[in-house]
Amino acid sequence: MSQLEFYQTDRGSAAMLISLALAEDLRDIGDLTSDNLIDPELTGEIDVVARQSGVIAGQPIVEMLFQQLDHSVSWECQVPDGSVVEPGTVIAAVSGPVVSLLKGERTALNFLTQLSGVATLTKEYVDLIAGTNALILDTRKTWPGFRHLEKYAVRAGGGTNHRMGLYDGVMIKDNHLAAWNSSGAGTIADAIEELRGKVEEGITIEVEVDTLDQLRTALPAKPDYVLLDNMAPDLLREAVGIRNEEAPDVLLEASGGITKQTVRAIAETGVDRISIGALTHSVTGLDIGFDWN
Secondary structure: OOOOOOOHHHHHHHHHHHHHHHHHHHOOOOOHHHHHHOOOOOEEEEEEEEOOOEEOOOHHHHHHHHHHHOOOOEEEEOOOOOOEEOOOOEEEEEEEEHHHHHHHHHHHHHHHHHHHHHHHHHHHHHHHOOOOOOEEEOOOOOOOOOHHHHHHHHHHOOOEOOOOOOOOOEEEOHHHHHHHHHHOOOOHHHHHHHHHOOOOOOOOEEEEEOOHHHHHHHHHHOOOEEEEEOOOHHHHHHHHHHHHHHOOOOEEEEEOOOOOOOHHHHHOOOOOEEEOOHHHHOOOOOOEEEEEO
16 A cells, blocks of 8 residues: 555644543653552563454554653564554554553554454445545544544555545535525536635535436536445446536546445446445454553
């Protein structure tokens, strides 16, 4: 796989969440067990080990966490994020004062298991549509505060990020249209043209439709993307045919209720993108443990 980037914005989000997570666990008191039971001079090493197969994501966050706890802790990555691992794979070796390792163990695993779960589920969807031209995208259905990190994990699993937030892309949904058109403002195409004249050049414009008639109304305004909401494969295939005939440069995105059982059939309709909220809102963490040497 290509080099997986952990962006500066990802790092900023991680730093804030690490501070919150450590404060939640330690407050200004510390670890009552480790601080009062373990010799502060004692050092040790642990292996971070996968206990089930999946895709790893989250190591930059965990390394930052241990550095915030104790600069003398060393995190040595054995397999990079985005790697497929099997049970027993050593992901990283961590060494330093045992008190610091114990203080960070649960919080580190909370980050690592959740983000690896996102990456693993993403790869499952990506593999299911292999050989088609469609991309698997995430959504804004992320845990509050975790969006940058969960979208990083989606990239680790081979997925593609949708817009990060409301600030970096236009998405005209049904409620926007209902509110805008409450005074008879115009058609979907009119809404697209109005936004195009107001937002900065280069900002992508997407519009959501749930009928073929709405699609036909939107296409003359040439949005960058049209989201086809909750359409069955037969309807999606018709939508692709209409797009190919009327506006071949517009990309089509399928969304709504997509599962592992349906994603292949949807990809084979010819849509360009498939966005799946479950990648981030319905994840089971990957089982990972700390094995003490």
